[in-house]
Amino acid sequence: MTSVALGPRYREDTLRDLAETEFDVLVVGGGIVGAGAALDAISRGLSVALVEARDWAAGTSSRSSKLIHGGLRYLEQRDFGLVREALRERGLLLHRLAPHLVRPVQFLYPLRNRVWERAYVSAGVTLYDTMGGARSLPRHRQLTRRRALREAPALRSDALVGAIQYYDAQVDDARYTMMVARTAAEYGARVATRAEVTGFLREGERVTGAHVLDLEGGREITVRARRVVCATGVWTDGAQAMTGSRAAFAVRASKGVHLVVPRDRIPMGTGLITRTERSVLFIIPWGRHWLIGTTDTPHDGGPDEPVADHTDIGYLLDRVNEVLRTPLTTDDVEGVYAGLRPLLSGEMDDTARLSREHAVAEPVPGLVVVTGGKFTTYRVMARDAVDVVAEGLDESVPASVTGRLPIMGAVGFEVLWNDRRRIAARSGLHVARIEHLLRRYGSCAQDVLALVAADPALGAPIPGAEDYLCAEAVYAVTHEGALHLEDVLARRLRVSIEEWDGGLAAAAHVAGLIAPRLGWSREDAADEVKRYVLQIRAERRDAPAVVEPPVTAA
Numbered sequence: 001m002t003s004v005a006l007g008p009r010y011r012e013d014t015l016r017d018l019a020e021t022e023f024d025v026l027v028v029g030g031g032i033v034g035a036g037a038a039l040d041a042i043s044r045g046l047s048v049a050l051v052e053a054r055d056w057a058a059g060t061s062s063r064s065s066k067l068i069h070g071g072l073r074y075l076e077q078r079d080f081g082l083v084r085e086a087l088r089e090r091g092l093l094l095h096r097l098a099p100h101l102v103r104p105v106q107f108l109y110p111l112r113n114r115v116w117e118r119a120y121v122s123a124g125v126t127l128y129d130t131m132g133g134a135r136s137l138p139r140h141r142q143l144t145r146r147r148a149l150r151e152a153p154a155l156r157s158d159a160l161v162g163a164i165q166y167y168d169a170q171v172d173d174a175r176y177t178m179m180v181a182r183t184a185a186e187y188g189a190r191v192a193t194r195a196e197v198t199g200f201l202r203e204g205e206r207v208t209g210a211h212v213l214d215l216e217g218g219r220e221i222t223v224r225a226r227r228v229v230c231a232t233g234v235w236t237d238g239a240q241a242m243t244g245s246r247a248a249f250a251v252r253a254s255k256g257v258h259l260v261v262p263r264d265r266i267p268m269g270t271g272l273i274t275r276t277e278r279s280v281l282f283i284i285p286w287g288r289h290w291l292i293g294t295t296d297t298p299h300d301g302g303p304d305e306p307v308a309d310h311t312d313i314g315y316l317l318d319r320v321n322e323v324l325r326t327p328l329t330t331d332d333v334e335g336v337y338a339g340l341r342p343l344l345s346g347e348m349d350d351t352a353r354l355s356r357e358h359a360v361a362e363p364v365p366g367l368v369v370v371t372g373g374k375f376t377t378y379r380v381m382a383r384d385a386v387d388v389v390a391e392g393l394d395e396s397v398p399a400s401v402t403g404r405l406p407i408m409g410a411v412g413f414e415v416l417w418n419d420r421r422r423i424a425a426r427s428g429l430h431v432a433r434i435e436h437l438l439r440r441y442g443s444c445a446q447d448v449l450a451l452v453a454a455d456p457a458l459g460a461p462i463p464g465a466e467d468y469l470c471a472e473a474v475y476a477v478t479h480e481g482a483l484h485l486e487d488v489l490a491r492r493l494r495v496s497i498e499e500w501d502g503g504l505a506a507a508a509h510v511a512g513l514i515a516p517r518l519g520w521s522r523e524d525a526a527d528e529v530k531r532y533v534l535q536i537r538a539e540r541r542d543a544p545a546v547v548e549p550p551v552t553a554a
Helices: 007-020 032-042 072-077 080-097 116-136 145-153 172-186 231-243 310-321 375-391 412-417 421-426 431-454 470-480 484-490 503-517 522-539
Strands: 022-028 048-051 101-110 141-143 162-171 190-192 195-203 205-215 221-229 253-263 271-275 279-285 289-293 337-342 359-365 367-372 465-470
Touching: 007 048, 007 101, 007 190, 007 221, 022 032, 022 205, 022 421, 032 048, 032 221, 048 172, 048 221, 072 080, 080 116, 080 162, 080 375, 101 145, 116 162, 116 337, 141 145, 145 484, 162 172, 162 367, 162 465, 162 484, 172 484, 190 470, 195 221, 195 289, 221 231, 221 337, 221 375, 231 253, 231 337, 231 367, 253 310, 253 431, 271 421, 279 310, 337 412, 337 522, 359 375, 367 375, 375 412, 412 421, 412 431, 431 465, 431 470, 465 470, 470 503, 484 503, 484 522, 503 522
Parallel strands: 022 048, 022 221, 048 190, 101 271, 221 367
Antiparallel strands: 101 162, 141 162, 195 205, 205 221, 253 289, 253 337, 271 279, 279 289, 359 367
């Protein structure tokens, strides 16, 4: 099968097809659930279109804790079904669907009580080790305080009496979402970003498609479909309102904030999870950084661009400093991001206790709405939504096959990983660079290396974001559907949260790299840099100050 590159030409062809074709399924929403629904539907033999108003994973799906996990705290809430389901999905992602993108991560759970807590937590983690096929990772271990402090010398000795060591998994959420959308496109789905649904088509009571506005070219497109799937997360209430009918359910938004700090600020060889009075606190390894999160507070504002304020940042620093030998300050924070979780609305005000389960409904004929859930179980949510779609179609639709369908880049990944030293020798890149590419692209890393072979200058690190190669910025545009500088720096690469300045020093150089591929003039590139500066300034308005670069493009 020929690889599909989501470049500008692909988008133009897709918009034309959206206007000229009636699809079996139109999916609205380019987060992980929408991308998953598109892949599920196309792999069952249905014709599929997928539209997203901004960029792949621009909302919740790029702002998570970046964990693939069962959820230890859900065991305490006795939500065994949710944990079993999530652990089953974790095993599939690790070993069958996306071994190039999902990898194990080790955690310590500090114990503070010498008697009851070890037995209580051990019982829960033992269930975690055995439920839902979870034996795909090493079993947990009991650690004394001395052994725990050897693993995590950053911890205060009076913060624990011992610990339990266990495993979960992690993922680059934005990259994974984009790769699921690309996989759907590989199998024939027509996928487009910056394509906003402005209303639904109706034939009597039935929804028969949507009005779509091309936000890049200003065109209005009528997309016809036998069924529409709404997978818009925290935007679900607004999407349901466009039908003019009573909503099937309401969604509450919970804000989760994460801090990014350099790896050397917390000397540990393992991640950490501990309880707080509101939720749980994670310290998660992330390359040369740690992610510290998360908050879990009601969000009453609009769903667009949530930001972290002084209260959020202070709360996380206070909680993490309760266990660290050397306290962190705001000067240690190199990045911060905030995301919104879509929770099914209930009677309670405490969003930490609202359901993380998902729901699927058909509020009006022809429109299927799916919401709630968690990143780990996106495939189940997508399957359930397409099952409802299938029930309303005249013909028989096969059952879901996505539990056996590898994500793009998975096939051949292990072979290339084992051959990485010879690949490095042939490419002229250090083996560490090859490992970096394989962990981000899997077997698609060969496409990135082909760019370097054609133009060796693209094998250089990006100035101001040296963890990434120039070729990766170009590939983001030519193959991964990036249309704007923010798409590249915030989601294809994770420069916006990993660099002290939010990637501002890299912005002009990257704009210069991608301008020819997107047909930008020098003025267009300069405008993109200006917009990116404003975006970073807004996201970090209460975070430590950053030095802003000149806004002229390279």
